[in-house]
Structure formats: structure tokens, C-alpha cells
Amino acid sequence: MFLAVNLLVALLLTLTIAPSHAQDAPEVDGNPNLTYNARLGNKDTTTLRGVLTITAAPDGVGVEVHVDFWDFPTEYSGPYAYHIHKARVPDDGNCTATLGHFDPYNRGMTTKCDDSAPETCQLGDLSGKHGYITAANITGNHYRCNYTDDYLSTKRGDTAFFGNLSLVVHAGNDTRLNCGNFNSVPASTPTPASTPTQQPSASLYPVGTSSPPLFIGAASSLGRTSPAAMLMALAAFFL
Numbered sequence: 001m002f003l004a005v006n007l008l009v010a011l012l013l014t015l016t017i018a019p020s021h022a023q024d025a026p027e028v029d030g031n032p033n034l035t036y037n038a039r040l041g042n043k044d045t046t047t048l049r050g051v052l053t054i055t056a057a058p059d060g061v062g063v064e065v066h067v068d069f070w071d072f073p074t075e076y077s078g079p080y081a082y083h084i085h086k087a088r089v090p091d092d093g094n095c096t097a098t099l100g101h102f103d104p105y106n107r108g109m110t111t112k113c114d115d116s117a118p119e120t121c122q123l124g125d126l127s128g129k130h131g132y133i134t135a136a137n138i139t140g141n142h143y144r145c146n147y148t149d150d151y152l153s154t155k156r157g158d159t160a161f162f163g164n165l166s167l168v169v170h171a172g173n174d175t176r177l178n179c180g181n182f183n184s185v186p187a188s189t190p191t192p193a194s195t196p197t198q199q200p201s202a203s204l205y206p207v208g209t210s211s212p213p214l215f216i217g218a219a220s221s222l223g224r225t226s227p228a229a230m231l232m233a234l235a236a237f238f239l
């Protein structure tokens, strides 16, 4: 009898803690060695910029996340949160259009993420699982950190696949400061197999891998002018 009551209480507690359709995030293994990154947009409305890069972990279990955000706006304060959202940023850069957090296991928003049990958090709640950004962890205008997340997949078609979604950074008062889309990053030696998931478009949200055109232009014009500059320097020397 006593045992039965205990069991009943335990069952009721479980039911009230999580909605019945919610489930824990399973650890992902066998992740293909692929990299995706999301770059924050070039918005007039905020100084905040950054890039978040996610690569399969070397053993294929989960992913490695590299975070670099910079130039946090002075008119806002933290703690800043950042999440993977479930829809992409449209070409107009509207961060609201990314809808809610990536939450394929239906954890919902009511229970705050407990970072000691990350499998119970919304899959896309990266700052909930791995730390919010406060003034204390911004050094020289940058917030940088690296960590492993065991629950995200680099394999298209998996429930936990994030590579076609978006990243949103929120201020302490929840305002969506900036956002950007994940795109695939080709391996360092490009092969025909490593085409981006999406054709690069001339939008505000460039594919993170393509070098900025300005830089290419500057480099190639330097390449053209420097022999001429050297000739002129030689001429100046002999004259």
C-alpha cells in the first residue's frame, strides 16, 4: 500500500513536471564531419555582430560549438541569450520571422533550462545549456567560448539537425538584437561534394565561407599594383 502510494505520487510528479509529449533529447552519435556557421546580419539597428560555428565532434558524438560575438550595444544590458530558432531569417533580416526556439522534443518555454540536465532543455537553447553572456564574460568587446553539445546533429534529415535553421541573439529584456542563418561551411580543401546547403544569395546574410568580395578585390588589386610600385621605386633609386 505504502509503495503503491509512493509510486502514484512519483507518477503524478513526473506528469506535472513535463508535458506528456515532451521527451529528453537523446545523445547523438555518428555525426558526419560537417561544419555549419551562422553569421549575424549587418543591421543598422544594432552594433552587435558575431559568428557561431558548429562542427561534428571528432568522435562523432554531438558537436563542438565555437562562439564569437562582438560589439554588444551599450543601450542594452545582459544577460544576453542566444538560441537556434526553428525558421530561417528572411532576406529582409527580420529576426521575428525566425519564430520560436528549435524544440523538436517539445520541452516548451514554461520550465527554465537546467544546465545540469541539458537533455531536458530545449534543443536550441544554447545559452540556457552552456551559459548566458554577461558583462563579466565580455573581454575586449568580444564574447568568445567553445563547448561541446551532445544533442545536436550535423546530419540532414535527423530530428536534431540544425544546419538549415537560424541563430538569434537576445538582450536581457528579450529583444531580438540580431540573427543569421546557418549555412554549411565547405571543408578547407574545397571539393565538388562540399557545395553549400543553399546557393549564396546577395542578401544581408552572406554564406559564412565566402570571403568578403571587398577583400578579394583589395588583394588582387594589390597583386597588380605592387610590381608597378616596385618598378617605380627602382626607377626612383637609379634616377
Ligand SMILES: *[C@@H]1O[C@H](CO)[C@@H](O)[C@H](O)[C@H]1NC(C)=O
Residues within 6 Å of the ligand: 033, 057, 058, 059, 187, 188, 189
Ligand atoms: C573533419 O574534416 C576536416 C576538414 O576536412 C578535417 O580537417 C578533420 O581532420 C576531420 N575530422 C575528423 C575527426 O575526421
Ligand SMILES: *[C@@H]1O[C@H](CO)[C@@H](O)[C@H](O)[C@H]1NC(C)=O
Residues within 6 Å of the ligand: 075, 076, 173, 175
Ligand atoms: C528593451 O530595452 C531597450 C533599450 O533600453 C528598450 O528600448 C526596449 O523598449 C526594451 N524592450 C522591452 C520589451 O522592454
Ligand SMILES: *[C@@H]1O[C@H](CO)[C@@H](O)[C@H](O)[C@H]1NC(C)=O
Residues within 6 Å of the ligand: 094, 095, 096, 097
Ligand atoms: C517581421 O516578421 C513578423 C513575423 O513574421 C511579422 O509579424 C512582422 O510584421 C515583420 N516585421 C516587418 C518589419 O516586416
Ligand SMILES: *[C@@H]1O[C@H](CO)[C@@H](O)[C@H](O)[C@H]1NC(C)=O
Residues within 6 Å of the ligand: 130, 131, 132, 133, 134, 136, 137, 145
Ligand atoms: C559569465 O559570467 C558569469 C558571472 O561571472 C558566470 O556565472 C557565467 O558562468 C559566465 N558564463 C559563461 C558562458 O562563461
Ligand SMILES: *[C@@H]1O[C@H](CO)[C@@H](O)[C@H](O)[C@H]1NC(C)=O
Residues within 6 Å of the ligand: 066, 144, 145, 146
Ligand atoms: C576556441 O577554439 C578555437 C579553435 O580551436 C581556438 O582558436 C580558440 O582560441 C578557442 N577559444 C576559446 C575561448 O577557448
Ligand SMILES: *[C@@H]1O[C@H](CO)[C@@H](O)[C@H](O)[C@H]1NC(C)=O
Residues within 6 Å of the ligand: 086, 087, 088, 155, 156, 157, 158, 161, 164, 165
Ligand atoms: C530543415 O531540414 C529538415 C530536414 O533535416 C526539414 O524537415 C525542415 O523542414 C527544414 N527546416 C527549414 C526551416 O528549412
